[in-house]
Amino acid sequence: MTSASTHNIEFRSVSKTYGSVTAVSDISINVPKGAFMALLGPSGCGKTTCLRMIGGFEQPTSGDVLIDGRMMNGVPAYRRPVNMVFQQYALFPHFNVEENVSYGLQQIRPKLANAEIARRAGEALEMVRLGGFGKRRIHEMSGGQQQRVALARAIVNRPSVLLLDEPLAALDKKLRSAMQFELQTLQRELGITFVLVTHDQEEALSMSDFVCVMNAGTIRQIGRPEEIYDHPGEFFVADFVGKTNRIEGTLEPGGKVVRMADGGALAIVARPGVEPGPVVVALRPEAIRLEHRPARMGEITGVITHRVFLGSTAEYSVAAPGIGDVLVTADHKTMTESDLIEPGATVTLAFDPAAAHVFRGTANQVTTR
Amino acid sequence: MELTPKAKKTMVTAALIGPAAIWLFVFMVLPFFAILVFSVGERAPAGGYQPAFTFDQFANLGARAAAFVNTLTLAPIGAIACLLIAYPLAYYLAVKVDPRRRLLLVSLVVVPFWTSMLVRTYSWMYLLGARGIPHVLELIGIENVRLINTPGAVLLGIVYGYLPLMILPIFVSLEKLDRRLLEASADLGAKPISTFFNITLPLSLPGVMTGVALVTILLLGEYLIPQLLGGGKVFFIGNALVDLFLQSRNWPLGSAIAVTLVIVVVAVLLISMRIAWRFAGTRQIDLV
Numbered sequence: 001m002t003s004a005s006t007h008n009i010e011f012r013s014v015s016k017t018y019g020s021v022t023a024v025s026d027i028s029i030n031v032p033k034g035a036f037m038a039l040l041g042p043s044g045c046g047k048t049t050c051l052r053m054i055g056g057f058e059q060p061t062s063g064d065v066l067i068d069g070r071m072m073n074g075v076p077a078y079r080r081p082v083n084m085v086f087q088q089y090a091l092f093p094h095f096n097v098e099e100n101v102s103y104g105l106q107q108i109r110p111k112l113a114n115a116e117i118a119r120r121a122g123e124a125l126e127m128v129r130l131g132g133f134g135k136r137r138i139h140e141m142s143g144g145q146q147q148r149v150a151l152a153r154a155i156v157n158r159p160s161v162l163l164l165d166e167p168l169a170a171l172d173k174k175l176r177s178a179m180q181f182e183l184q185t186l187q188r189e190l191g192i193t194f195v196l197v198t199h200d201q202e203e204a205l206s207m208s209d210f211v212c213v214m215n216a217g218t219i220r221q222i223g224r225p226e227e228i229y230d231h232p233g234e235f236f237v238a239d240f241v242g243k244t245n246r247i248e249g250t251l252e253p254g255g256k257v258v259r260m261a262d263g264g265a266l267a268i269v270a271r272p273g274v275e276p277g278p279v280v281v282a283l284r285p286e287a288i289r290l291e292h293r294p295a296r297m298g299e300i301t302g303v304i305t306h307r308v309f310l311g312s313t314a315e316y317s318v319a320a321p322g323i324g325d326v327l328v329t330a331d332h333k334t335m336t337e338s339d340l341i342e343p344g345a346t347v348t349l350a351f352d353p354a355a356a357h358v359f360r361g362t363a364n365q366v367t368t369r
Numbered sequence: 370m371e372l373t374p375k376a377k378k379t380m381v382t383a384a385l386i387g388p389a390a391i392w393l394f395v396f397m398v399l400p401f402f403a404i405l406v407f408s409v410g411e412r413a414p415a416g417g418y419q420p421a422f423t424f425d426q427f428a429n430l431g432a433r434a435a436a437f438v439n440t441l442t443l444a445p446i447g448a449i450a451c452l453l454i455a456y457p458l459a460y461y462l463a464v465k466v467d468p469r470r471r472l473l474l475v476s477l478v479v480v481p482f483w484t485s486m487l488v489r490t491y492s493w494m495y496l497l498g499a500r501g502i503p504h505v506l507e508l509i510g511i512e513n514v515r516l517i518n519t520p521g522a523v524l525l526g527i528v529y530g531y532l533p534l535m536i537l538p539i540f541v542s543l544e545k546l547d548r549r550l551l552e553a554s555a556d557l558g559a560k561p562i563s564t565f566f567n568i569t570l571p572l573s574l575p576g577v578m579t580g581v582a583l584v585t586i587l588l589l590g591e592y593l594i595p596q597l598l599g600g601g602k603v604f605f606i607g608n609a610l611v612d613l614f615l616q617s618r619n620w621p622l623g624s625a626i627a628v629t630l631v632i633v634v635v636a637v638l639l640i641s642m643r644i645a646w647r648f649a650g651t652r653q654i655d656l657v
């Protein structure tokens with residue numbers, strides 16, 4: 001599926017090395033037009049490198065980058081139809097807000113009329129709700145306002161793709177969620193393809209149409225947020241995206257039971273293709289129910305060691321023999337106050353066997369953050 | 370005795386700036402005051418100074434117009450020549466060079482300071498003199514080339530001597546320039562030349578102004594280079610001052626010239642600071 005009309009950005013077996021360091025290795029991605037894609041991964045996994053290759057600040061060591069179906073190898077940044085919101089905004093300190101925003105318009109040849117430039121810069125500022133701030137100097141703007149100036153500056157030329165490198169990382173929690181909402185709205189209004197780099201998995205899940213999970217220079221999984229969360233392709237993805245419990249054991253023939261080191265059995269449903277042998281099971285904390293009854297076949301029991309009350313939910317830490325500490329999240333809606341279980345209680349950990357994800361490998365073979 | 374916090378603060382301040390203040394007072398303020406007094410006095414019949422209150426000396430400045438003209442043309446021209454050579458080099462060192470070799474190359478810039486300015490200028494005197502380059506040219510048939518004792522020789526000496534002082538401040542301002550601003554500019558569609566004039570140059574202006582002010586001010590008081598490379602022909606205010614104080618012993622005229630020179634220096638400093646402030650864009654401005 002490589003049609004120029006539907007794919008905004010295409011990576012074909014792209015690798016990038018710096019001397020002996022491999023930043024990105026053999027990556028292929030297609031980003032559809034108008035999509036909001038998040039690049040998610042731990043620090044140093046190559047997210048920024050990917051973005052910089054789209055922006056034209058780095059050239060791939062091998063492979064091709066295409067934008068709107070056009071080969072971009074060797075095309076300098078100033079000739080690419082993409083704009084970038086830089087991590088620390090990189091606003092020009094010697095220009096005021098309006099001059100920053102109109103900078104991109106000033107570069108267009110043949111030159112635009114001044115009135116046209118002023119009108120379009122004004123529009124962009126309106127769009128990020130900074131109308132009337134045009135004459136302010138950059139250092140007179142707050143962090144969140146600077147962030148919006150950077151956004152306005154990047155969208156003023158109506159790029160085909162907008163690249164955002166952790167644009168919200170420097171903001172406090174409240175402002176960040178407000179800006180997340182604004183970014184999403186803006187993306188829908190403009191219909192521009194957004195590629196957002198983040199190492200905040202909640203941000204990636206909540207904002208994007210597609211999440212691309214990276215680790216150590218490779219893509220581990222691409223999919224819709226709910227796909228990534230509910231059907232992680234490997235343990236790393238399950239572990240990095242959201243919280244997860246890791247249980248090691250041996251998958252028995254038949255694919256229904258994982259035998260743990262202490263002999264205990266765990267009832268699961270392995271996907272077809274997972275061969276019997278050493279496996280790692282990923283189990284989401286919210287997939288587990290704590291029940292006051294004896295364990296049935298394939299379930300485990302444990303003793304609650306800690307409880308953290310989080311408002312709408314409560315987190316329990318349960319010590320289970322053969323596994324270690326298991327994290328369980330209980331929804332507060334189904335609880336009255338008396339439903340909170342006290343530490344020290346012995347409980348059964350019940351879960352739907354299909355909710356457990358079984359991956360081949362042992363702990364040392366599994367890459368973790 | 371218990372000191373109040375305020376008294377303590379005052380004492381710390383005094384301890385920090387006291388030595389410098391005393392030094393400056395004794396060796397700068399007092400002499401300058403003396404020069405001011407001399408400048409409105411009269412030349413004693415036997416030379417030196419006798420008290421009076423007259424502005425005759427300032428009216429007489431015209432007698433040394435040549436020194437003023439030489440200084441006020443060659444100092445700025447020299448500073449600008451330094452700038453034109455220093456900027457590309459500083460740009461190369463700060464932006465283009467492999468960061469691992471940067472420190473080494475920058476230290477090479479200051480290597481000339483390891484020998485005395487006198488020795489280095491003296492070597493130029495020999496090189497440009499009749500037995501130097503002109504002699505070599507003669508051997509290959511080019512005759513009657515005169516290099517020494519010309520404005521060109523003085524300019525050459527100036528650029529040679531002051532180049533490092535221009536390179537360093539420009540290098541510093543270019544080196545701390547945020548590379549992402551250049552990327553942001555390119556990202557927004559600016560060609561490299563446009564990025565240079567819109568971003569790099571304006572943001573390095575504080576360094577440029579520091580270099581220009583530093584070199585110009587030092588040049589306004591230059592004595593050695595015109596003396597050695599300009600002979601008696603291309604002389605600066607500094608040379609005129611030596612002449613007036615030590616040879617013709619007209620202290621009041623010398624003082625009037627010195628006072629005028631100080632006024633010019635202060636004016637140059639203020640103007641260049643103003644320009645740097647305007648372009649720096651940020652509230653604070655580093656002079657280095």
Ligand SMILES: Nc1ncnc2c1ncn2[C@@H]1O[C@H](COP(=O)(O)OP(=O)(O)OP(=O)(O)O)[C@@H](O)[C@H]1O
Pocket residue numbers: 018021022023024041042043044045046047048049050199
């Ligand atoms: N200019 C460079 N020279 C050498 N190595 C580099 C360079 N840029 C990046 N790398 C290396 O490439 C790898 C990927 O870096 P990259 O900046 O893409 O990571 P990232 O995913 O953006 O991380 P973070 O979340 O910390 O920003 C890292 O190991 C990094 O050390």
Ligand SMILES: [Mg+2]
Pocket residue numbers: 047048049
């Ligand atoms: Mg990064």
